Amino acid sequence: MRTALSTLAVARPRDLAEALVLMRDGAGRPIPIAGGTDLLVYLNAGTQKGDRFVDLRSLAELRGIRAGTDRFTVGALTTFSEIREHAALARRFPALAAAAAEVGGRQIQNRATVGGNIANASPAADSTPALLALDAIVHVRSSDGARVIALDRLFRGYRDLTMRPDELITAVELPFAPERSVQFFRKVGTRRAQSISKVVMAGVLRLGRDGRVDHVRIALGSVAPVTLRARAAEASLAGIAPSPVASYRARAALMDDIAPIDDIRSDREYRRAVSGNVLEQFLRSADPRFARG
Amino acid sequence: MPSSRTLKPAPVSVGVSIPKLEAGEKVTGRARYVDDIAVPGVLHGRTVRSTVARGRIIRVELDPAFDWRGVVIADHKDIPGENVVALIADDQPLLAADEIRHAEEPILLVAHEDAERAEAARMAVRVEVEPLPAALTVEDALARTALVHGDDNVFKEITIERGDVERGLAESDLVVEGEYRTGWQEQLYIENNGMIAERDGDGLLVRGSLQCPYYVHKALMRIFALAPDRVRVIQTVTGGGFGGKEEYPSMIGGHAALLAWKSGRPVKIVYDRLEDIAATTKRHPSVTRMRVGVMKNGRLVAVDADILMDGGAYVTLSPVVLSRGAIHAAGAYRWRDARIHARAVATHTPPNGAFRGFGAPQTLFATECHLDRIAERLGMDPLALRLANAVRIGDVTPTGQVLKESVGAVDVLTRTAAMADWTRTRERLTRENAAAAAHETRRHRRRAAAPRPGSAPAPSARRLRRGIGLSLALHGAGFTGSGEVRLASRAAISLGADGRPVILTANTEIGQGTITAFSQLVGEALGVPPSFVIVHDPDTRAVPDSGPTVASRTVMVVGGLLEQCARAMRERLELFAETPIAGADEFRRVAKRFLRERGPLKIERQYEKPPGITWDDDTYRGDAYSVFSYAGCAVEVEVDLDTGETTVLNVATAHDIGRAIHPVLAAGQVEGGTVQALGWALLEDVRWKDGRVWNHQLTNYIIPTSADTPPIHVEFVDDPYTYGPRGAKGVGELPMDTPAPAVVAAIAHATGVRADEIPVTPERLLAALAAREKS
Incomplete structure (x- = not known):
């Protein structure tokens, strides 16, 4: 020490x-x-x-998972073990449950909290891409009162939050993803457990009645100073029918969303290639017609 | 002593997996590692190190704003004897005086009774250094961009020749060339390095986590100009070594002792993980160029190997690491002509040192990868190529050694292939890979049924390929060449006052089960249960110098000496008692009577080389080792084409270690060595920045976790060795030799991409896959 x-x-x-x-x-x-x-x-x-x-560990009021009719509310001090083991949450938010199961190892999951993962603001955070893809809303409070911030408005720069230093995160609100949508989570880490991600991606996608994408969220970590929504890739997919070309265009658009660097865990070229490959995997898994021929 | 234990006749224990005698203390938390030992009045030592790779020390400044009260400071001027860490060459100083040769080189020591103050004092020392150009790679060193050692930056050069290589290559149907690289590797014992030193009368007592008490003893005598009997070194319970505690404890022990000598107080230096990874030794990285001549039918004719190892800034153990690497470079194959040229090169990086396998895994990696490349060129099955050329009894190695007995190369290959179901598995995986590729390229597949909300991605969305690879290795047990003769190890057994036999050796239990194996060998020879035998702590005041705990020599060499001692002791006691002795009760009764009537009894034996062994250090001709152990290994992997990640699915490995004294512990050595080798092959990547280790923490120096560890199937083929105790040969290092080339072969089978450099990180593999796609 x-x-x-x-x-x-x-x-x-x-x-x-x-x-x-x-x-x-x-x-x-x-x-x-x-x-x-x-x-x-x-x-x-x-x-x-x-x-x-x-x-903050003894603040019981910040713990626990509450299920509502159209959303879940997760206390900021809820651990990743509690999240991964919550069957109803895992049914509604499989991307988040998958992320929780890949944070560190079991011992870390028993202590680490969702609020801590957000507040720590690491660009390599495992849970925030899933939370971003799920349109999570963050509840914060100070002695002046409470307010809510959309998660994708929270991260301003490298380890820099739009919260004030006297504010604490109290809860994370998770609206249900659209019916019939598909969720995806993939962490590409340095090994199978106890690892920090090189690329982490979460996604939600739904095809409308007309066979075109009518809801899409793509979020990544470890590819920029913050975990972020891939807005360009999302835009390239909105209203589009699944095809290899659509997949190819989304991949190209994704390169405008991300700005990976060489660092101690990986390098820029790898992160760009893998981000594209994992995006394709997400799209293939959502609908096989996205697969490259 | 409960009667149930003593009344029964002594059971046979050699070859039986009795409960590990060392385990109880460890699993109950009673074992006291060096940092657990409380010493009244102890000071905590810290080391001020160089932050540059090369330079000249201008001055050392103590921050005037810092409160220096109670801080003990020591530098090279405080050394009573020689400023040297004695090993092969005496070129490494205990503390840099004016010249800095590598980053993290120790310059100054501080100590305080409060560990936090000691750390603060370390931070309050400013060392002003004039930086000089450094040679950080073997390429730079050979180009002499800066001089590290002598006038050519070569620590040691070895040439081994047999037959006429150029003629052999010319007469071969095919000559295959290749170049192979291996990286640094950190030993990563669970317990970091640590030592406690204190004045002991007019001498020194040094205790700590170490493999070789007499190495530390020898180093301390020189540093303090003390006679042998004034230096006492004791090994404490040690949480792993893997070679990493072979030579470096002499450095830390010297530092702690210098602070203790100066202050008159006991001093403890325990490294944290950051310092341990940054400053202590690693496995030598290597570059090996191979040229092999082979006939169309697969008969190997000639091997020409050129080996470079990066030794770092000081000689340390590099000449002997290089020697073992060179001798093993021809692999477990018969060659008509061989030429092996090897150089250990000096660079301005922290010295590399002993690590399980000691140079052999590096060169065997090259040889085994090259065999696969040859098999591919010939269109031959890699197993068939190896079987056709593997050494058998009567074959001759490149040093001219005739393999006389216990040559299990063919057996381990055959067993490994059977365990892995080699031929069928390889065919099946080839078929499955073709099917997966076809499935992925089918355009616009029928839309799958609409997924339920929240369903996991279909497994088919991953693009995976599987492959299987195989390798063969040999590993010489004991010191190389005339090493064991020069060591002239002595081991002894005495009678304790309670009538129990006491084993006296300097060999250390570092997790591998030394105490159990020694107790089994001695117990059985004495006719008593292993638990009745006492193993004395390695304490240089009490035990003879039985040599270091390295080189897979503990059971085979020292265990052999102990078995001789035990036989002699039993004979002595039975002659005295005029009756055969069986069981602990009888032994104790006779022993006590002997002690009363005849006085103390201690039987010591010294190493003698087996008959017919000769070695010439100058020409590198002769019997490099008294015997070799052999291993075959098959590894099955899965590669994710989207990420370049390789998952090891299965390992099957057969070992010829003569005979296992304790099969479960021997299998544990194989399993542990296999995982360590898989880490070396796939994950462990020492990253450097300006000559310093960048990823010197467990967050970013990646070793396999249990989740990365595949099922490992281990079998032993029984091929006892006449001159090993109960037929035993060495096992400690052998499992490090085979997995890496088998992983590379398996990846090649899965993807068609042949990696010539380890670790095969996802970054490297993905780049290679992309390059192949382009071409």
């Missing part, structure tokens, strides 16, 4: 109201701790900034 832990102060609020006061009144900017799974890696390497923390 390269960080001098004895120099750090950790506050343990008993409820959300107290946590929000701590986030507002603390000198400097206290750092909220959810599962702490990413934080601990930085503390161990001695690269974590800040010396004041607010530990």
Whole structure:
């Protein structure tokens, strides 16, 4: 442990109201701790900034999955284990359940939370592409009150959020995807478990009664400074009937959506090629007529 | 002692998988690793290192704003003896004095009783260095862009010749050429390196996580100019080594001892994972060029191999790693003509060192990949090509060694092929791949039934190919050439005051089951159960120098000495008792009476080479090893054409290790070595940035997890070796040799792309697949 832990102060609020006061009144900017799974890696390497923390783990009001008639609401501190094991959620949101099952390993999933994954704002986050593809809405709160932000408005730049530093994520709202739509999730990581993604993609697609795409969401991670919606690829598919040409065009459009780099885990060329290949896989899986001849 | 244990006659235990004697302490958490040991008054040591690959130290500045009270500081000027980490050549300093030869080179040591303050002190040292141009690759080093060692940057050059290679190549029907590369690999023992040092009277006591107590002992004597009896080294419970704790503990032990010597306080240095990966030794990367002459019928005629290994900035063990690599480069095949030329090259990178296999996996990778390339060129089955050329009894190796007995090459190949159902599996996978390709290219397939909301993607949406590959290897057990004769290892058994036999060796249990195997061999020879035998901690004050725990030598060489000691002891006690001894009870009774009436009993034996073994270090002629072990390996893989990811589906491997003393532990060695080799083949990629390891953390240095580990089917063929204890040969390193080339062969079968460089990362494979599509 390269960080001098004895120099750090950790506050343990008993409820959300107290946590929000701590986030507002603390000198400097206290750092909220959810599962702490990413934080601990930085503390161990001695690269974590800040010396004041607010530990949210005991805030039971931020945990749990609530099923509604047209949406689910997932508390910010809900762990990925809870998400992957929730049968009703997995039926409605298989892309999210699949993502939850590929976060780290089982031990990480037992601690890591959906709110933490969002707030951490890593471009390689596993769950946020699935949440983006599912049109997730983020509930945040400060001592001034609550507001909602569409997830794809939350990420401004590399590890930079449009939230204020005194705001906490309280829940994630997931509207049901359109009936008869197909969901997709694929993480291309460094190995089969305990891995960080090189490319991660989630998608939702539906063909309308006329056989043309009438709903499409494509979101990716590890290919840009933020996890993002692939708007150009989506636009190229909207209103189009499945065909190899449509698939080819979507793939070409996707290259305008992403800006991958060479880094410690992979390289730009690989990420571009795999993003295109995985997009094709998604489209083939949604409808075989997308397959290249 | 419960009577149930002592009244029964001693069971036969050699060849039986008794419960591992070391396991209880570890699984119950009672085993105390170096960092678990609390030492009153201990200081925590930290190492200030170079951040540049090459340069001259201008000055070292201690931040005046930092509170230096209670901080002990030591540099090269504090060394009482020689500033050297003694090994083969004495070129590596304990602490850099003015010249920096590689990044992470230790320059200065700090210690404080508070570990956090020690870390802060490390950060408060500024080292001003004048950077100099560095040679970071073997290509640069051979071009002499900068000088690291001597005037040519070559640490060691070896040539092995037999017959006339040029004539052999000229007379062959076909000459096949190829070049093969292997990367660095981190040993990645679970327990990081760590040592505790303290003054012990007018001498030193150093304890820690290590493989070779007498290596540390020798190094400390030189650093402190102390006589042998004033330096004491004890191995603590060690969480894995794989070669990574062969030479580096001498460095850390020297650092901790220097701080202890200066401060008069005990000092503990335990590396965290970041420092361990960044600074300690790795497997030597290699480049091997092969030219092989072969007849149309598949008979191998001549091999011409040119090997380069990157040794890093200091000699360390590179000459002997190179030697083993060169000797194994011809593989387990018979050749009429052979020429093997090998060089260990110096670069301005952290020294590479011992790692399971010790140079052999690198050259065997080249040879085995080349065999597959030859089979492809000949249109021959890779198994048939190997069977036709594999060594048999009476064959002669390139060093002129006649293989006299226990030559299991053909057996392990045959068994491996049978376990993998080689021919049928290969045909089936070829068929399935063709069907998958045809299925994918069928245009505008009939629309599938509308998927239910939330249904998982159809498996057919993935573009997958499968393949199977096979390899064969041999591995010499024990030190190379005259190494064992020079080591002249001694092992002993004494009688403890309680009448139990006590094994005295410097060989270390590092996870492989040394204590169990030794206890089985000695217990059976003495007629007592293994659990009755005591194994003394490796403590240089108490145990003779039985040599290092390396080179697959522990059971075969040291176990053999112990078996001789045990036989002699039993004979001695039976003569004394005038009756045969059977069982622990009787043994204890006789032993106690012996101790009362005759005094202490200790029986020691020294290594003697088996008859008929000769070796000439100058010409590289003769018996490179007293015997070789053999392994065959078949690997089945699945490649995702969209991502270049390779999944290993199945491994079947047969090993000739003479005879297994403990089959479950031996199989454990094979399974563990196989996984380590699969990591080397597919995942483990040391990334460098300006001469420093970039991915020096487990997040980004990727080794296989259990989820990446395939089912591994292990079989042993029984082919006992006359001069091994109960017929045993070495097993520790052999399983590292075969999987990587089999993976490459399997990927070639699956995709048609032959990778000549490992690791076959998805990035490399996808680029190769794309290049083939273009051409």
